[in-house]
Amino acid sequence: MNDLVHLRRTLHQQPEVGLDLPRTQATIIAALQGLDLEISTGEGLSSVTAVLRGGSPGPVVLLRSDMDALPVVEATGLDFASTNGAMHACGHDLHMAGLVGAARMLAARREELPGTVVFMFQPGEEGFAGGRLMLEEGVLEAAGERPVAAYAVHVDCVTPGGQAVTRPGPMMASASALKVRVAGTGGHAALPHHAVDPVPVAAEIVLAVQSFAARRLPVSDPAVLSVTRLRSDSVASNVLAGSVELEVNIRALSRETLTSVRKQLPLLLTAIGEAHGCTVETEFIDSYPVTVNDPDETAHVLAVLDELYGDQVVRLPFPGMASEDFAYVLEQVPGTLVFLGVGPADGASGPMHSDTATFDDSRLEEHAALLVELAWRRLTR
Structure with a gap:
């Protein structure tokens, strides 16, 4: 011993x-x-x-x-x-x-x-x-x-x-991730109407992620989605970001639920971006089953x-x-x-x-x- x-x-x-x-x-x-x-x-x-x-x-x-x-x-x-x-x-x-x-x-x-x-x-x-x-x-x-x-x-x-x-x-649970890049145009912080600012769009995406499981998935087969990383490319306080990157950690208890998240979540986030004039790119990373x-x-x-x-x-x-x-x-x-x-x-x-x-x-x-x-x-x- x-x-x-x-x-x-x-x-x-x-x-x-x-x-x-x-x-x-x-x-x-x-x-x-x-x-x-x-x-x-x-x-x-x-x-x-x-x-x-x-x-x-x-x-x-x-x-x-x-x-x-x-x-x-x-x-x-x-x-x-x-x-x-x-x-x-x-x-x-x-x-x-x-x-x-x-x-x-x-x-x-x-x-x-x-x-x-x-x-x-x-x-x-x-x-x-x-x-x-x-x-x-x-x-x-x-x-x-x-x-x-x-x-x-x-x-x-x-x-x-x-x-x-x-x-x-x-x-x-399984563990997967969705990497998301929200692209705008950048610009002067004093003149946001002359730019497409991706930061508030990313904020809306964060809120959408938090409510996704509650409204898109059955309570009998749940998932947990958490935004674990969030970063803009702004280099100064008076510079609007040109892009924002974030990462969503995804936990699920069945392949069926994970498949639903993998299909539906990128569509939702892309639509949010398009509604505000931003492009959204996503990359799904499958990890532990x-x-x-x-x-x-x-x-x-x-x-x-x-x-x-x-x-x-x-x-x-x-x-x-x-x-x-x-x-x-x-x-x-x-x-x-x-x-x-x-x-x-x-x-x-x-x-x-x-x-x-x-x-x-x-x-x-x-x-x-x-x-x-x-x-x-x-x-x-």
Whole structure:
């Protein structure tokens, strides 16, 4: 247990962002040494794939951890806090340590294991689609045959310690974006009637985005649209902008709703621009798909969780609107994403992704044991 805490804190002190994580990769490989695993690394990203073959034939199960940090300056005050301008503010350091712990536990019982476990350590979860890249590089074929199930445990610093949270079906939303450029003519700020000013048009577009979901989409299949970037090209306070660029973040729970947004929203924004003499250009950027927990696999997972956690199991009534690129794996392999509460006992953590997010790493052994139990039960089903 102390080894896992030490590993987690080492990883926490050396966070790396994106797809190129050489120190993190090296630390994981070193932590897996001596377990007689088939270890390979990615070509286009600093991934680690480790295959554990059991003592008797059986199916393949995949367990996944993400590896990357966020570009957040840490303000927790912890004695092992990061000082390099990045931070494991989403708990990926715990995910890595937990998966290493699972690999060690399963390796210790290798001869009893009827099948194979693939350990997937994935960079680039925070917006870089590392999961998709690992699929393209063949992680699902690492053991020689495709997994029959895939599981991931994601920690949460604002969920009370010891709670296990999941649901069948859609678990987390897709994430996409619409880039918008509103072009006018620019001009003198004192003479707006001699110009076509795109700034008030962009303001009207922002308001239209905010009301779009409420009037264009069914409440039974919602979406969340947020304007996250807004910038004009004006260079001085007395110069009207020639153009304004903005970006809309789009979260949806079904491909049907996302398709409606993709078709209807650009038409609406273009019409607003034309009504004011502006041209509007849009670019849709498709990103993470909906994270969908397989109903059958999740029924078995919930049975395990009920046995282990009792009344601490939370069955979410609705999916969340955040996104996860484990969704790419779940599109190809039936499986389940589970959230594990590791909020500090004093409840003093900031929210996930904040500079004050703190996690109770005394629960790392529990985290590792849950991954082991999910893999073991699936292989012996």
